[in-house]
Amino acid sequence: MEELLGRVATGLITDENQDYYYVQKNGVTFQLAKAEGAHQLGESVEGFFYVNQQQHNAFTTVIPKIVVGRYGFGEVKSVRRDLGVFVDIGLPDKEVVVSLDSLSEIKELWPKPGDRLYITLRVDHKNRIWGELATENIILSLFKRLPQDGTWQNKEVTGTVYRLKLAGTFVLTDDFYQAFIHPSERYREPRLGERVTGRVIGVSSHGYLNLSLKPRSYEVIDNDALMLLTFLERAQDHKIPFTDKSDPEAIKDQFGISKGQFKRAIGHLLKAKKIKQEEGYTILLEK
Missing domain, CATH: 2.40.50.140 (Nucleic acid-binding proteins)
Known part of the structure; x- marks a missing residue:
């Protein structure tokens, strides 16, 4: 059976019940959900052979994007620290595992749900299907x-x-x-x-x-600038009656920083195009 799993091939429909057709290949029987479409006994049908989450031999005519020998991106769905990461390859009732042996020893660098891995499939001697990271040459x-x-x-x-x-x-x-x-x-x-x-x-x-991955130097916003942004976001109409020409004492009373600190923070926000100044007000541009 190992030579079938994780691959696309043609099987013969030999039996059926209310929910499934039974597809035979190389003397092994696999179940095909009738929800995928109607077939006839004796019909040859192409599909993907695998073992589903319930450990049943399964067959689907909806070919996944990743099979043995074919690479593609699969989305990470969950993580088990003692096993690896579970990846969606497009099967209705199974995710494949990329083993922890293929991942970093630093678990903080493991993929998280929503990340994606470029993988193919491999089948071990116990008929288990694994996700396998693409080699350097494949990439x-x-x-x-x-x-x-x-x-x-x-x-x-x-x-x-x-x-x-x-x-x-x-x-x-x-x-x-x-x-x-x-x-x-x-x-x-x-x-x-x-x-x-x-x-x-x-x-x-x-x-x-x-x-x-770092911002340009003029895009770096310090704590004073972040504090001013918070004031602006909470202010009525997203504007405050202070500019770089405001009285130092008024600035100190309102924000708890010196006029020099205030002017530097205003300068950062102006360069980052987050604010504008007009008619004695500093006004938030990005809400």
């Missing part, structure tokens, strides 16, 4: 050649983390370009399978994008 075969048109700098790109290494984080972008995040360009290490959006800070001579 490399996906990448498109990076256009050398000089338009990448500061562009935002989104992609999926596919490899974690001491040197940094490797990303497959949504447009199938390779990208890399050096540890100095992130505040924390992204998880395997996590979706990230980064800013292009350079193009490597090896043909991949260098990304930063």
Whole structure:
């Protein structure tokens, strides 16, 4: 049976009951839900062979996107620290497990529900179907050649983390370009399978994008600026009767900071285009 599981092949419908047809292949019988469509006894039908969550031999004509020898992205649905992560490949009654042996020893870097992994299937000698992470060579075969048109700098790109290494984080972008995040360009290490959006800070001579997950320096908002944003969000009409020209004592009484601190915070918010100043008011632009 091992040679059938996780694969697409044609079987013969040999029996039925109220809920299932029974499909036979190589002397092994699998159940096919009648809810998938009508068939006749003696009919040959193509589908996917597997063992479902209830440990029944199952067959479906709805071919999953990932089979043995075919790779694709599957969404992580749940995590078991003693086993691995469960991934949806498109089956109605089964998720496949990517074993903890394939994942980082640092469990904080394991995928979480909603992340996605690029995997294929493998079947072990006990007829268990596992998800298997794509090898480096498989991933490399996906990448498109990076256009050398000089338009990448500061562009935002989104992609999926596919490899974690001491040197940094490797990303497959949504447009199938390779990208890399050096540890100095992130505040924390992204998880395997996590979706990230980064800013292009350079193009490597090896043909991949260098990304930063950190904001530009002028986008960094300090505690004083965050405090002012909170005031603005709670103020009537999202505006306050203070500007960088307001009286220092009034600023101190209202916000508990010096005029110098206030002006720096206002400057950060103006550069970040979160506020404007007019007619003696500071006004929130983003609500």
